[in-house]
Structures are given as C-alpha cells and as structure tokens.
Amino acid sequence: MTEIDADLINELDGQRSATPPGLLSKQEKDVLIERAFVGLYRWYVSRSQTTRNWNPNTDFDWRSLRTDHSTELNHIIEGFFAVEQYVPDYVLKLLQIIRRSYGRSHFHIRWGSEEEKHSDLWENALLFSRYRSPEWIADYKVMLRENEYDLPWDDPMSMIFYTVIQERATQVNYLNTGLIAAGKNDDPTYADDVDPVLAQVAKVIAIDEAAHYNFFLEGARLFLYYYPAEALEALHNVIKFFAMPAGNLIPNYDRFSETVARACIYGPREHLRDVVDVALKNLSIENYRALRKGINRIRQVPQTDGTMRDTGIFDVLDYDGVEKKVQKLFGRIEAYEQKVGFDEVDPTHFIASGITRP
Numbered sequence: 408m409t410e411i412d413a414d415l416i417n418e419l420d421g422q423r424s425a426t427p428p429g430l431l432s433k434q435e436k437d438v439l440i441e442r443a444f445v446g447l448y449r450w451y452v453s454r455s456q457t458t459r460n461w462n463p464n465t466d467f468d469w470r471s472l473r474t475d476h477s478t479e480l481n482h483i484i485e486g487f488f489a490v491e492q493y494v495p496d497y498v499l500k501l502l503q504i505i506r507r508s509y510g511r512s513h514f515h516i517r518w519g520s521e522e523e524k525h526s527d528l529w530e531n532a533l534l535f536s537r538y539r540s541p542e543w544i545a546d547y548k549v550m551l552r553e554n555e556y557d558l559p560w561d562d563p564m565s566m567i568f569y570t571v572i573q574e575r576a577t578q579v580n581y582l583n584t585g586l587i588a589a590g591k592n593d594d595p596t597y598a599d600d601v602d603p604v605l606a607q608v609a610k611v612i613a614i615d616e617a618a619h620y621n622f623f624l625e626g627a628r629l630f631l632y633y634y635p636a637e638a639l640e641a642l643h644n645v646i647k648f649f650a651m652p653a654g655n656l657i658p659n660y661d662r663f664s665e666t667v668a669r670a671c672i673y674g675p676r677e678h679l680r681d682v683v684d685v686a687l688k689n690l691s692i693e694n695y696r697a698l699r700k701g702i703n704r705i706r707q708v709p710q711t712d713g714t715m716r717d718t719g720i721f722d723v724l725d726y727d728g729v730e731k732k733v734q735k736l737f738g739r740i741e742a743y744e745q746k747v748g749f750d751e752v753d754p755t756h757f758i759a760s761g762i763t764r765p
C-alpha cells in the first residue's frame with residue numbers, strides 16, 4: 408500500500424457517516440422532532456385561543472357556589488389549589504432545560520398561562536365556598552411559596568414522559584371530582600355535595616388537562632419514534648418512580664392524598680388503570696406489565712452501533728402503530744400550514760426513521 412493510498416483511506420474513513428445507511432443521523436432526527444414541536448405548538452395555540460379561552464373570574468357564577476360542601480370536599484379543593492399554585496416553579500424549572508427548543512419552550516409558556524388559571528380557579532372556589540377566609544388563603548400562599556418545586560428529572564426526554572403521566576393523572580383527578588359535584592359518586596360522604604358551579608369548574612379544568620395531555624402525548628411519540636430504545640427506558644423509569652408534583656412541599660399532603668384515594672378520585676388503582684395503562688395504550692404499548700417485562704430485553708440487546716439495541720423494541724412497542732400516529736401528526740401540521748400559507752414558504756414534511764423490524 409502506498410503512502411497516498413493510506414492517506415486516502417484515512418480521509419475516507421474520517422468522512423464516513425457514523426449512521427448506518429437508511430437510518431437518520433441524530434442531527435436529522437432532532438431537526439424533525441423540533442419541526443414537529445413548532446408545528447404542533449402553532450396548531451395548539453390556534454385551538455387554545457378559539458376553544459378554551461375562558462376566564463377564571465368572569466366565566467363562572469361564583470355567587471352561586473355552595474357554601475356547605477363536606478369538609479372532605481373542601482380539603483380536596485384546597486389540595487388542588489396548593490398543587491396548581493406552584494405554576495411559576497413548574498414553568499421556570501422546565502423552561503431552563505428545554506429553552507433550546509423553540510417549539511417546546513414556547514409551548515411551555517402557553518401551557519403555564521393555562522395552568523395559572525387553574526390556580527386562580529381553585530382559589531376562587533376556596534374563597535367563595537367560604538371554607539377559607541381571604542386572610543387564611545393569603546397566609547397559605549406565603550407558606551407554600553417558602554418551598555420551591557424541583558423537577559423530578561433533569562433531561563427533556565424524561566420530562567416529556569413525566570408530563571404525559573402527570574397531565575393524565577390531573578385530568579383523572581378533576582374528572583372524578585366533577586362526578587362528586589354532579590352527584591355521581593357512590594360514597595355517602597359526598598352525598599350532599601352536588602354543586603353545578605363546582606361541576607362546571609371541574610369540567611373546564613379537566614378539558615384543559617386533556618389538551619395538555621394530548622400535546623405531551625404527541626411529543627412523547629416523537630421521541631418513541633425517532634429514539635425508541637432510549638425513550639422506552641426513560642418512560643419506564645418515569646413510571647417506576649412517578650410521584651405527583653409538589654407532594655413533598657405541601658403541608659398535610661398525606662391527608663389530602665388519602666382523601667382523594669378514599670373518594671375513588673385518584674389512588675393507586677386509578678393511577679395504574681386510568682392513568683398509566685391508558686397513557687401506555689395511547690403510546691402503542693400494551694400495558695405497564697408488558698413494558699416492565701420488555702424493558703429488560705431491550706437492555707440486554709448488545710449495542711455495537713446503536714442500532715442493535717433498537718431491535719429489542721419491537722416486543723414491547725407497536726412501532727408501526729407509533730409511526731402511523733407520528734405520520735398523522737405531521738399530516739395535521741401540514742394541513743395547518745396550508746391554512747396559514749406556511750406550506751409555500753417553509754413546509755414541514757414527515758421523514759421516516761428508517762428503523763425496521765429485523
């Protein structure tokens with residue numbers, strides 16, 4: 408071999424892509440994920456402005472809120488207020504780790520503006536039910552804000568899965584509270600808690616939480632599609648160690664969580680059946696049992712070039728199902744872009760991951 412040949416070989420070797428043919432590079436995947444987040448964010452804002460632009464003060468008949476709720480129901484409302492009022496921390500902390508993503512960070516600010524109303528709404532419920540005096544609420548706010556919320560995970564991928572589970576859990580909490588206010592809870596403790604104003608409050612917030620859940624679900628699917636092995640591992644860890652936000656910051660939180668569990672609003676059973684398994688099904692995974700079983704096989708697959716590990720995903724994840732839903736999301740973004748005219752200047756297009764069953 409001549410010296411020139413050796414140089415040429417070295418040069419070619421240096422230029423060779425680290426990505427196997429047919430697969431996208433990390434940079435290409437990240438660009439696609441970001442495009443989808445921007446597109447979804449734009450779509451979401453339009454939808455939010457047209458369908459969920461409610462006001463926590465003027466859109467409810469607060470004077471008609473009942474002032475004789477059961478103590479248990481009052482505790483529950485107080486707990487909801489305590490959790491929601493940490494919204495500045497929820498926004499600030501996550502924003503710091505997703506700020507490089509234009510789509511995700513801008514969505515997060517919008518999300519915060521919707522969550523801020525939830526806090527106001529529950530505060531109004533506490534105030535107008537006469538359960539707590541204005542002075543008591545003022546002191547409570549000061550006490551709560553002495554503690555600061557910290558993220559349960561410090562990477563963007565884990566946090567998208569965390570928010571999927573958390574938003575779904577919050578939605579379930581409010582839907583089941585709405586059942587109490589509508590007289591549809593069998594527990595005699597809540598037999599006299601029928602209250603149309605409270606039912607409307609719970610319904611309006613639950614619809615917001617469903618919209619949040621759907622946004623994060625679409626985002627989570629992007630990671631599952633373009634980074635399946637890493638995403639499944641992150642998802643598994645998030646579920647394994649999941650706790651509702653701010654539970655460790657709120658005084659008497661144990662009493663609150665026992666009350667909501669006893670009322671069949673949200674306890675371990677609802678968490679697995681109505682939150683985790685529902686979210687997993689929406690993410691094209693059979694259930695938590697299947698994820699737990701499958702995750703070890705993914706870990707065991709030898710990793711030589713990063714692609715081998717992906718082969719283990721097909722046992723736990725309906726990858727074709729994920730692809731169809733990601734394609735559908737891109738389709739929704741394309742339709743939105745056509746409506747506005749973005750398609751003429753900067754269209755978004757779906758590109759397949761290239762990951763296939765071996």
Ligand SMILES: [Fe+2]
Nearest residue numbers: 491522525577
């Ligand atoms: Fe909320």
Ligand SMILES: [Fe+2]
Nearest residue numbers: 574615616619
């Ligand atoms: Fe939410």
